Amino acid sequence: MDTLKKTSQQAISAAYPAMRPRRLRRTETLRRMVREIILTPDDFIYPLFVRPGKDIRKPIASMPGQYQFSVDTLVTEIKDAASLGIPAVVLFGIPDEKDACGHDNSNPNGIVPTAIRAIKDAVPEMIVISDMCFCEYTNHGHCGIINTPGDTHYTPNLPEGYLLNDATLDILGEASVVHAQAGADIIAPSGMIDGMVGAIRGALDVNGFDHISIMSYAAKYASGFYGPFRDAAESPPQFGDRSQYQMDPANKREALKEIALDVAEGADMLMVKPAMPYLDILAAMRAEYDLPTAAYQVSGEYAMLHAAAANGWLDLPRCALESLTSIKRAGADMILTYFAKDAVRWLNG
Numbered sequence: 001m002d003t004l005k006k007t008s009q010q011a012i013s014a015a016y017p018a019m020r021p022r023r024l025r026r027t028e029t030l031r032r033m034v035r036e037i038i039l040t041p042d043d044f045i046y047p048l049f050v051r052p053g054k055d056i057r058k059p060i061a062s063m064p065g066q067y068q069f070s071v072d073t074l075v076t077e078i079k080d081a082a083s084l085g086i087p088a089v090v091l092f093g094i095p096d097e098k099d100a101c102g103h104d105n106s107n108p109n110g111i112v113p114t115a116i117r118a119i120k121d122a123v124p125e126m127i128v129i130s131d132m133c134f135c136e137y138t139n140h141g142h143c144g145i146i147n148t149p150g151d152t153h154y155t156p157n158l159p160e161g162y163l164l165n166d167a168t169l170d171i172l173g174e175a176s177v178v179h180a181q182a183g184a185d186i187i188a189p190s191g192m193i194d195g196m197v198g199a200i201r202g203a204l205d206v207n208g209f210d211h212i213s214i215m216s217y218a219a220k221y222a223s224g225f226y227g228p229f230r231d232a233a234e235s236p237p238q239f240g241d242r243s244q245y246q247m248d249p250a251n252k253r254e255a256l257k258e259i260a261l262d263v264a265e266g267a268d269m270l271m272v273k274p275a276m277p278y279l280d281i282l283a284a285m286r287a288e289y290d291l292p293t294a295a296y297q298v299s300g301e302y303a304m305l306h307a308a309a310a311n312g313w314l315d316l317p318r319c320a321l322e323s324l325t326s327i328k329r330a331g332a333d334m335i336l337t338y339f340a341k342d343a344v345r346w347l348n349g
Ligand code: PBG
Pocket: 131, 132, 133, 134, 135, 136, 190, 191, 225, 226, 227, 228, 229, 230, 242, 297, 298, 299, 300
């Protein structure tokens, strides 16, 4: 009797908790039952680099397991991704020809339109997203037309070297129509040019592509985490950096303003980039807007995990899946990730 009394007193005493969350963590089955976030192949968008040529599968040194593909090997890679249930890819072109205005981005026989046609031919259900930016196509590596004396677009009252906003909007619209004609399902403007969503929406609509959607890189930061990508896409800026158009990592209110503008201009989906260092921005965007959200786990995030794993400091599958889970938990409906194929394999055990 005495013992029983003591036990029930203990149960309600402040020293022993009445609520015990650990009860639901006791076995893997219980944990599975109460799990809030579950990754599936539908969450992933697989970024791929494509260049002219044949039978090319050139490893990218700073991104283990990632390659520059020619169109033929790209199609094989995409069939593989499709067989794993990955619904979408985003394409980055590495053209042979670069010039001051990035003309090859608007060439119907350029590398990305050619790749899109081949993908749509071989795997028609695969959603093809075209990253819409000029940095891979310009010889100076900036994301549009640069104010240069002697050039047709030269504007004397703007500083030399300044990225010309509105001239760039015109060529963004033009190139987007070319990519849509080739069969792109989604145009994803990534240059942080003011008015890019509206300009592309307008150009698509007047050319009969009102059914093609826009995934805007709405809050894209001037990030050091893009380092490996610039090797992969052979697109580092030849002078200066991108902080006159990409956002300052210190700013959050400004991100919400950028997002509001893109929503007003007709964006169908909103992206934050990079992902892990900007989960607060992603969560704020999720809380304020109802449009589908995406986050881009960028090249540097991928490279960091690989580098640590190669040193034996981190368990790659565990940490990669933990990162992807965190990005989804913070509010991403879709994650652009170089881990797409690996993640599906790891999830399938
Ligand atoms: C611009 C673009 C970049 C990335 C995606 N689109 C590079 C940049 O803005 O410098 C980076 C993606 C990554 O780091 O994985 N076309």
